[in-house]
Amino acid sequence: MMTQYDDTNIFAKILRGEIPSTKIFEADKLVAIMDVMPQSKGHCLVIPKTPSRNLLDADDAVLQDVIVATARLARAAKQAFEADGVSVMQFNEAAGGQSVFHLHVHVIPRFEGVELRPHGSSGMADPAVLAEQAEQIRRHLA
Template sequence: MINAAYDTNNIFAKILRGEIPSHKVYEDDNVLAFMDVMPQAEGHVLVVPKAASRNILDADPATLGTLIATVQRVAIAAQDAFDADGITIMQFNEALAGQSVFHLHFHVIPRKEGVPLKPHSGKMEDGAVLAANAAKIKESLAG
């Protein structure tokens, strides 16, 4: 059961308000996709709704429809941009299940045969690498 309220000061809410910079991949009226600053693989993207949702358990069903359609679109573009053999899509709900940022989000991670996921550590990726990876996905989305 969800007991906690949505925290308007979570890091993704701050990114959505433009208070914290991000390497955007895609944005429309409802959804933002941006590079994960601690990627588990090259091209790791986060897709978040603009609507305030703690996680999938409290999200408005209308929010979920547009969100998952964008997750699919970004996943296809990321697979193409990084010539990936597959895509891992992850979504966590509440701390016990692994959620660490309490704003609904999906991880979209391009995967290559024989390359394990890196740990989601405290080590941030270089901004130039993130910008280059974002540009690859944006190009694939446009094409």
């Protein structure tokens, strides 16, 4: 049995403008923002505006929009930071590693020989750094 969507989650609050975020881009159906607790330089998120807990209860049309935006963002982030690769991660339910129950996809630039920092291990990133990284990514969006 699937748990109901809770509109008090942090991403729902960000989408409503109740909590600030560093936006990379926004479209009618989704937004891309910087992760405030990055695991690597350029760590960002794709978040659909349509409420769903995760991939398991999302509408197929929403998932199509999300994957296209994710690919676009991954290409831009890889170029922006001259990364060696990109990890794209999406978690479903607590047992699957999900901690915020609104569908979202992580886009994380990766560098040879550099391990990811544990999520939240260094606290929240400097907003000025996030703003600069968002601008770097925007410059590479096609």
